[in-house]
Amino acid sequence: MNIELQKSLVSEWYMGFTHRDGDRFVATLAENVVIRAVGNSPFSGTFEGKATIQAALAPLFATFEPCENPETDTEWKIMVADGIRVVGMMAVNWKSAATGADYPQRYCQVFEFNGDKISGIWEFFDTALIQTALAGNALRNPESPVEKPLLF
Numbered sequence: 001m002n003i004e005l006q007k008s009l010v011s012e013w014y015m016g017f018t019h020r021d022g023d024r025f026v027a028t029l030a031e032n033v034v035i036r037a038v039g040n041s042p043f044s045g046t047f048e049g050k051a052t053i054q055a056a057l058a059p060l061f062a063t064f065e066p067c068e069n070p071e072t073d074t075e076w077k078i079m080v081a082d083g084i085r086v087v088g089m090m091a092v093n094w095k096s097a098a099t100g101a102d103y104p105q106r107y108c109q110v111f112e113f114n115g116d117k118i119s120g121i122w123e124f125f126d127t128a129l130i131q132t133a134l135a136g137n138a139l140r141n142p143e144s145p146v147e148k149p150l151l152f
Helices: 003-018 022-026 050-062 127-134
Strands: 029-037 045-048 074-081 085-092 106-114 117-125
Touching: 003 022, 003 074, 003 085, 003 106, 003 117, 022 050, 029 050, 045 050, 117 127
Parallel strands: 029 117
Antiparallel strands: 029 045, 074 085, 085 106, 106 117
16 A cells, blocks of 8 residues: 555544544454554553454543534644554544543554555553543542553
């Protein structure tokens, strides 16, 4: 797959996330995709397979209040593409549905490809923000370890 096709696929992934459109998001993924998310939070760990990820999307998106202006509440940019990987940055300014807390999260994703689909994503984000804004954890009590931690 050439660089422009990779960037187009990643752009579609970001648009699916921006609009919380699970079908659009999942359409970019290979059947055997692996998402590795840093940290020790409810959203951290290793998630394997398109079906696993698709099943997790509705609960994930339900964590947040609806966006009135998705295009301004979520920004993203492709930083580099080299024909093997694409690196992107995303900023969201959402609100927690459970706590009402602001959720000004910043992400970095590294995308890998197999054929014409995304086969792997390495995702980095502020796990302390997840704990405080989304999980209601004032960080006095550490969370238990994730089932499948991010391994190198």
